[in-house]
Amino acid sequence: MTMTAIPAFGTPPRSRRRLWIEQITGASFALPALALLILTILLPLAVLLYLSLTNYEFGAISADWVGLANFSKALADPIIRRSVINTLIYVAIVVPGGVFGALLIAILVHGRRRTRSLYEVIYFLPVTSTLIAMATVWQFLLHPALGPVNAMLKWLGFGEIAFLSEPSTALATLAVIGIWQLLGFNMILFLAGLSAIPRDLYEASEIDGCSNGIDRFLTITWPLLGPTTMFVIVTTMITAFKIFDTVAVMTRGGPMGRTEVLLYNIYLEGFQYFHTGYAAALSFIFLAFILVFSVAQTFTLDRKVHY
Amino acid sequence: MATVDLTSIAKSFGPTKVLGGVDLSIADGEFLTLVGPSGCGKSTLIRIIAGLEAQDSGGVAIGGASVDHLRAHERRVAMVFQSYALYPHMTVGANIGLPLTMSRMTLRQRLPLLRLLSRQRREILRGIEADVGAVAAQLQLEHLLDRRPAQLSGGQRQRVALGRAMVRSPDVFLMDEPLSNLDAKLRVHMRTELAELHKRLGATFIYVTHDQIEAMTMSDRVAMMDAGDVLQLGTPSELYERPASIKVAQFIGSPAINLLPATLAGSGRIELFGRPLSLAVNGTAGASITLGIRAEALSLAQGEPGQGGRAWFSARLRRKENLGSEYILHFDLAGRDAPGVTTRATAATAATVNETAEVALTFDETACHVFDVGGERLEPRNGGAVSSVVPLRA
Amino acid sequence: MASVTLPVAARAAAPITPSGAIAKRLLSLVVVHGILLAGAIFMLLPFVWMLITSIKPPAEIFTAQISLWPKQFYGVENYSFALSQAPLLRFALNGVILCAGILVVQLLVAIPCAYALAKLRFPGRNLLFVLVLLGLCIPVQVPAMPLYIALAELGLLNTYFAMMVPFFLSVFAIFLFRQFFRSFPDDIIHAARLDGMSEFEIVWRIVTPSAWPAIAAFSVFSAVAHWNDLYWPLIVISDAKLAPPPLGMMFFADAETGSNYGALTAAATVLTAPLVIAFLIARRRFIDGITMTGVK
Numbered sequence: 001m002t003m004t005a006i007p008a009f010g011t012p013p014r015s016r017r018r019l020w021i022e023q024i025t026g027a028s029f030a031l032p033a034l035a036l037l038i039l040t041i042l043l044p045l046a047v048l049l050y051l052s053l054t055n056y057e058f059g060a061i062s063a064d065w066v067g068l069a070n071f072s073k074a075l076a077d078p079i080i081r082r083s084v085i086n087t088l089i090y091v092a093i094v095v096p097g098g099v100f101g102a103l104l105i106a107i108l109v110h111g112r113r114r115t116r117s118l119y120e121v122i123y124f125l126p127v128t129s130t131l132i133a134m135a136t137v138w139q140f141l142l143h144p145a146l147g148p149v150n151a152m153l154k155w156l157g158f159g160e161i162a163f164l165s166e167p168s169t170a171l172a173t174l175a176v177i178g179i180w181q182l183l184g185f186n187m188i189l190f191l192a193g194l195s196a197i198p199r200d201l202y203e204a205s206e207i208d209g210c211s212n213g214i215d216r217f218l219t220i221t222w223p224l225l226g227p228t229t230m231f232v233i234v235t236t237m238i239t240a241f242k243i244f245d246t247v248a249v250m251t252r253g254g255p256m257g258r259t260e261v262l263l264y265n266i267y268l269e270g271f272q273y274f275h276t277g278y279a280a281a282l283s284f285i286f287l288a289f290i291l292v293f294s295v296a297q298t299f300t301l302d303r304k305v306h307y
Numbered sequence: 308m309a310t311v312d313l314t315s316i317a318k319s320f321g322p323t324k325v326l327g328g329v330d331l332s333i334a335d336g337e338f339l340t341l342v343g344p345s346g347c348g349k350s351t352l353i354r355i356i357a358g359l360e361a362q363d364s365g366g367v368a369i370g371g372a373s374v375d376h377l378r379a380h381e382r383r384v385a386m387v388f389q390s391y392a393l394y395p396h397m398t399v400g401a402n403i404g405l406p407l408t409m410s411r412m413t414l415r416q417r418l419p420l421l422r423l424l425s426r427q428r429r430e431i432l433r434g435i436e437a438d439v440g441a442v443a444a445q446l447q448l449e450h451l452l453d454r455r456p457a458q459l460s461g462g463q464r465q466r467v468a469l470g471r472a473m474v475r476s477p478d479v480f481l482m483d484e485p486l487s488n489l490d491a492k493l494r495v496h497m498r499t500e501l502a503e504l505h506k507r508l509g510a511t512f513i514y515v516t517h518d519q520i521e522a523m524t525m526s527d528r529v530a531m532m533d534a535g536d537v538l539q540l541g542t543p544s545e546l547y548e549r550p551a552s553i554k555v556a557q558f559i560g561s562p563a564i565n566l567l568p569a570t571l572a573g574s575g576r577i578e579l580f581g582r583p584l585s586l587a588v589n590g591t592a593g594a595s596i597t598l599g600i601r602a603e604a605l606s607l608a609q610g611e612p613g614q615g616g617r618a619w620f621s622a623r624l625r626r627k628e629n630l631g632s633e634y635i636l637h638f639d640l641a642g643r644d645a646p647g648v649t650t651r652a653t654a655a656t657a658a659t660v661n662e663t664a665e666v667a668l669t670f671d672e673t674a675c676h677v678f679d680v681g682g683e684r685l686e687p688r689n690g691g692a693v694s695s696v697v698p699l700r701a
Numbered sequence: 702m703a704s705v706t707l708p709v710a711a712r713a714a715a716p717i718t719p720s721g722a723i724a725k726r727l728l729s730l731v732v733v734h735g736i737l738l739a740g741a742i743f744m745l746l747p748f749v750w751m752l753i754t755s756i757k758p759p760a761e762i763f764t765a766q767i768s769l770w771p772k773q774f775y776g777v778e779n780y781s782f783a784l785s786q787a788p789l790l791r792f793a794l795n796g797v798i799l800c801a802g803i804l805v806v807q808l809l810v811a812i813p814c815a816y817a818l819a820k821l822r823f824p825g826r827n828l829l830f831v832l833v834l835l836g837l838c839i840p841v842q843v844p845a846m847p848l849y850i851a852l853a854e855l856g857l858l859n860t861y862f863a864m865m866v867p868f869f870l871s872v873f874a875i876f877l878f879r880q881f882f883r884s885f886p887d888d889i890i891h892a893a894r895l896d897g898m899s900e901f902e903i904v905w906r907i908v909t910p911s912a913w914p915a916i917a918a919f920s921v922f923s924a925v926a927h928w929n930d931l932y933w934p935l936i937v938i939s940d941a942k943l944a945p946p947p948l949g950m951m952f953f954a955d956a957e958t959g960s961n962y963g964a965l966t967a968a969a970t971v972l973t974a975p976l977v978i979a980f981l982i983a984r985r986r987f988i989d990g991i992t993m994t995g996v997k
Contacts, residue, residue, distance in 0.1 A: 117984070137750060141747060
């Protein structure tokens with residue numbers, strides 16, 4: 001036992017020192033992130049909360065405490081109410097279209113061998129493109145007189161439609177562009193989910209009598225894709241709820257307020273009209289919606305559903 | 308009647324030949340095992356019988372009628388997969404009941420929402436439940452019917468997979484290495500259970516495995532496959548006692564058969580390490596052959612070697628393996644161009660040998676297998692070795 | 702035995718099939734590709750139309766007669782006009798600076814923090830992780846206003862720094878890397894410690910290289926997000942010289958070019974091209990990246 005210490009397991013002084021070093025390193029590694037977390041998220045949230053309870057306007061010298069007046073004003077404001085409804089309509093179109101469209105495409109693409117990567121590229125292309133630039137192109141595509149879409153409609157014998165300036169079609173048109181932008185992203189997520197389903201199960205079901213596509217889909221694909229589908233739905237809801245770019249570039253809330261959405265109104269109130277206090281209250285309303293979706297997302301993100 | 312007849316089944320994946328024209332007839336109620344090393348084509352063959360894979364040429368008939376035009380579920384076969392392939396999102400009851408749901412309900416009765424409109428549905432469901440219950444009782448799964456596969460042990464999953472196969476009382480059970488995911492102890496237990504199940508159901512079983520012990524213990528007949536061909540078809544004892552080729556002899560039996568190089572002297576007599584044996588086969592003098600001796604046919608010589616005309620050779624102990632009930636002794640053949648040999652021995656015998664001195668090993672020539680250069684079996688000539696040795700043993 | 706050989710079917714192979722089944726198979730193939738191609742046209746139409754319009758002369762654009770291919774090649778004029786009217790290349794360069802700056806800081810901050818959360822015990826670790834999860838739920842549009850006020854007070858509006866600062870901390874990166882680091886074997890870290898490596902070296906020389914797939918995936922995710930982000934630059938940047946691609950495109954569209962679609966589509970092409978080309982080159986990385994950051 002004269003051999004010099006191979007540090008024996010759990011020698012008290014050493015391990016205490018080790019623990020101490022670990023704590024110091026851990027804390028110092030986390031420090032930059034913590035500082036940024038405080039400076040760019042927590043502190044701004046606190047300030048935002050304070051602002052929402054005042055009538056502060058950016059540039060003003062002072063502000064008065066108004067309590068919940070901003071919130072009650074927002075809830076009564078017909079413009080805000082309309083923008084919330086518009087946003088939800090937008091979400092209600094983009095989510096089913098963007099999720100189930102992507103599911104259909106993913107299932108079809110998954111079965112291809114040679115053409116699979118070609119289709120993957122094509123469908124994914126809009127995800128990487130700059131939406132603002134493409135929005136300009138869409139505007140031209142949908143132009144009542146000059147665009148090919150209307151030319152096609154005329155050729156088919158329909159009347160021309162001013163998609164973006166017609167109150168009844170503007171929001172739906174933006175939603176279609178939204179689906180166009182996000183379909184490929186969701187398709188890739190579904191493809192990953194599909195690849196994770198063991199081939200054995202399809203074979204077993206084949207022997208057990210699932211002879212057609214519908215049976216295979218209902219017995220195996222759909223239930224086993226459940227967690228992926230949940231995740232994709234929630235992500236799509238959040239993305240859709242944050243619609244801003246296309247409104248800002250293509251319609252600016254028009255025609256007749258039909259495409260006013262919540263985030264666009266927050267932008268106008270906060271950074272164009274500088275009704276800072278009011279915009280702060282609107283931000284919290286926006287956050288409330290996002291939180292409802294996000295909590296669901298955090299759940300699906302951390303908990304892969306095990307059967 | 309559910310005989311299964313395969314006529315010259317061939318299959319290639321791209322340039323790789325997997326099956327090279329397999330012919331096989333399986334009797335009604337027979338337990339036939341396809342055994343062989345991995346990649347020998349046994350799994351592909353069973354998948355072709357199931358209808359999961361299409362053969363390039365040849366035909367499959369079940370119960371005398373061709374099933375080549377039938378889809379998997381129309382062939383009245385059930386399959387147990389190596390991974391069990393249980394539906395992870397369904398309860399045990401739903402897993403077992405799925406084949407019945409598919410066959411007894413129309414598509415409309417199975418579709419979500421639409422199915423609520425069906426009036427017969429409830430009745431059909433009750434029937435399925437009763438049948439599932441009956442199968443579950445046979446497999447002692449009643450208390451697990453509401454669990455999901457992830458909550459079950461390996462052995463329980465195995466039984467659920469069996470239940471799903473049994474529930475529609477198929478003519479033929481196909482099993483693709485069903486025991487290989489179980490631990491050793493459970494595997495031994497399930498072997499017995501499967502054999503009993505086969506007896507009880509009286510259905511035709513086609514069983515794929517790479518484990519020769521499973522093949523030997525459960526089957527009525529074994530088809531040993533290699534490189535896409537059936538090397539030998541016979542009862543387990545036929546394969547063990549009269550292997551048709553070196554490959555079969557090597558694959559069947561544990562510890563593996565001892566193979567010793569030998570030559571033919573004049574008149575077909577076999578010479579081992581320069582000493583002539585009384586064993587003779589047809590063949591030209593000077594030809595090399597291989598002598599196969601099972602471990603139990605080889606023993607330590609008592610007294611003077613060669614006593615009573617028994618064949619022998621000398622060897623030196625390398626290692627003793629204690630199996631409890633007996634020992635396996637590994638010997639080196641000192642100075643000879645041959646791999647070592649193994650023998651079985653009692654504890655008492657094993658105690659008499661050690662690594663220091665050479666010993667003489669003697670063997671029963673009637674239990675020898677002779678293979679030619681190509682690995683094919685050569686039959687000992689009658690009247691030669693056999694008759695002259697038997698009296699000596701008495 | 703009469704037999705027809707089929708190409709190896711994808712799954713659930715059909716056994717030797719009579720000709721009726723082949724016709725059925727062919728029909729389903731036509732339907733599948735029909736749907737996929739229709740979708741592909743919908744996906745590609747804007748890109749195709751953008752490229753075509755960008756090489757058309759105004760006379761061919763402003764006509765009700767829609768033609769697929771220009772009679773007169775006008776690409777040089779459109780692109781040079783677009784490039785002379787607005788600093789498009791500058792916008793693209795700004796995009797690169799913005800994405801690179803954000804990404805570098807994100808990685809420098811997130812990797813050590815994720816390692817600490819995954820492998821080290823320190824006081825407040827659980828609280829920090831809860832805050833990270835909370836941060837995941839808060840989109841940048843919410844703290845935007847206080848950040849804007851602070852930057853304005855500090856006189857930092859219209860700087861690269863202002864454009865980058867809200868994104869320096871990526872709670873998502875911390876979360877993703879933590880998941881990845883957790884599965885890194887403790888034994889290797891212990892061995893490295895016994896070999897005398899400091900924790901700092903362990904993070905950057907042992908653990909980080911092993912997390913390369915996750916880092917690449919996150920980089921793709923981050924670059925795509927910030928190259929295309931409009932909201933925040935729109936708020937803090939009014940100087941066209943600093944505008945990243947989306948904001949630059951907006952400025953350009955608002956300027957007198959208004960309805961000069963030839964020049965507009967040329968500009969759109971220039972600003973969309975870098976990321977799309979990057980995607981076409983590193984296709985697998987993009988797709989794996991989305992898969993990993995998406996469902997991990």
